[in-house]
Amino acid sequence: MMVFPANDAGITSGLLSGVLFGYVLENAGFGSPCKLTAQFRLSDWSVFKVMFSAIVVAAVGLYLLRLAGYAEDGGFFVTPPMLGAAAIGGAMIGVGFAVGGYCPGTSVVGLFSGRLDALLFLIGIVLGTWIFASAYDEVKWLTSLGAIEAETLPELTGLPEWMILAGLGIAAVAVFVIGTRFERRLQGPVTAEQATVGNTR
Amino acid sequence: MTRTTASNRTGSIRTFWPSWLAGLALGLVLLLTFLMTGHGLGATGFTTRFAAWIGEMLAPAAIAANDYLGPMVENGNPLASWITWEVLGVAIGALAAAYSSGRWRFQISGAQSGRIKRLSLAVGGGIAAGFGARVAAGCTSGVGLSGGAALSVAAFVFLAAFFTVGVVASRLLHGNNHRNP
Structure with missing residues (x-):
């Protein structure tokens, strides 16, 4: 029986994952900084909705495959629990998103849907990386800030995984309900036409 | 088409x-x-x-x-x-x-208040994101989305900080204007 992950690090899996990822992100509207930043103005909840539901789908899929014996327990990468580093990095990327209109992945989508501002955002990322690297000795401590023992939510809470997944599923439904309510009140969400040809409404 | x-x-x-x-x-x-x-x-x-x-x-x-x-x-x-x-x-x-x-479309999007301003903000936002991604060892995709699917605690801390600070920063930049954009 095939047990995943296949631990492939080659060109085919890279290109396949990437092509599908880019195709879905553009179709979700995430190449447009107007659509993306409308999430932070609370008038378009596509970013929350799509991210949350994708996390639930992938997490439930991994859980079921593990239960059925097709996926190896502990065989998948888990982001190390440096919670301070995650909070600081998340905050800076949040500021970058609000100011610059993209996050790193979506700026690639923006550039390849024709947006010059996305190229400038990517140049900014390279500059930010150089600044980080040149200050590395002074800022290195940030990268391991707030380390805890528990890597995952089930480990942290002591709750069974199915309960965490059910909780996330309920939270995802709540995001859809609350988000749609905000969108109605604030004349969202941003349509493909607004995102493509007109930035004003 | x-x-x-x-x-x-x-x-x-x-x-x-x-x-x-x-x-x-x-x-x-x-x-x-x-x-x-x-x-x-x-x-x-x-x-x-x-x-x-x-x-x-x-x-x-x-x-x-x-x-x-x-x-x-x-x-x-x-x-x-x-x-x-x-x-x-x-x-x-x-x-x-x-x-x-x-x-x-070949365009500079979000340039209502000027192209130079938009492009400068794009570079500035990129710098913040590029630096932040090195601190968190990943970005919205790598830590937020992928870490979230692995039920990583760090992913949910990342996402909470990302969204909270993003909403506040957006409010400071655009005031109480919810219109797009």
Whole structure:
């Protein structure tokens, strides 16, 4: 029986994952900084909705495959629990998103849907990386800030995984309900036409 | 689908997928990636290697001596990595989606208050994101989305900080104006 992950690090899996990822992100509207930043103005909840539901789908899929014996327990990468580093990095990327209109992945989508501002955002990322690297000795401590023992939510809470997944599923439904309510009140969400040809409404 | 011309700029723009469909599709793509590779999707793994690669061409001595980027260029080309192919794939997939839906436009988007201002803000935002992604060892895709699917505690802390600070920063930038944009 095939047990995943296949631990492939080659060109085919890279290109396949990437092509599908880019195709879905553009179709979700995430190449447009107007659509993306409308999430932070609370008038378009596509970013929350799509991210949350994708996390639930992938997490439930991994859980079921593990239960059925097709996926190896502990065989998948888990982001190390440096919670301070995650909070600081998340905050800076949040500021970058609000100011610059993209996050790193979506700026690639923006550039390849024709947006010059996305190229400038990517140049900014390279500059930010150089600044980080040149200050590395002074800022290195940030990268391991707030380390805890528990890597995952089930480990942290002591709750069974199915309960965490059910909780996330309920939270995802709540995001859809609350988000749609905000969108109605604030004349969202941003349509493909607004995102493509007109930035004003 | 016919290509649109400048005089027919609003013609044949297909709508975006509904969020539930995009979320389901993204979740399945992420799951497929996990099964094939053992890890999720990302972006700044590539931009960091790209920064090392460009840096090596511009200032090889400085990059080699750098504690962070130096190790990346030690064993040959820093771009020789899975993440390079993945990001190249993202570019191809985005291009195909934008082109086939009539949404490809050469433009500076979000430039209502001036092109220079928009492009400067884009660089500034990129710098903050690039620096932040090195602190968190990943970005919205690598830590937030992929870490979230692995139920990583760090992912949910990242997402909470990302959204809270993003909403506050947006409020400070745009005031109480919820209109787009």
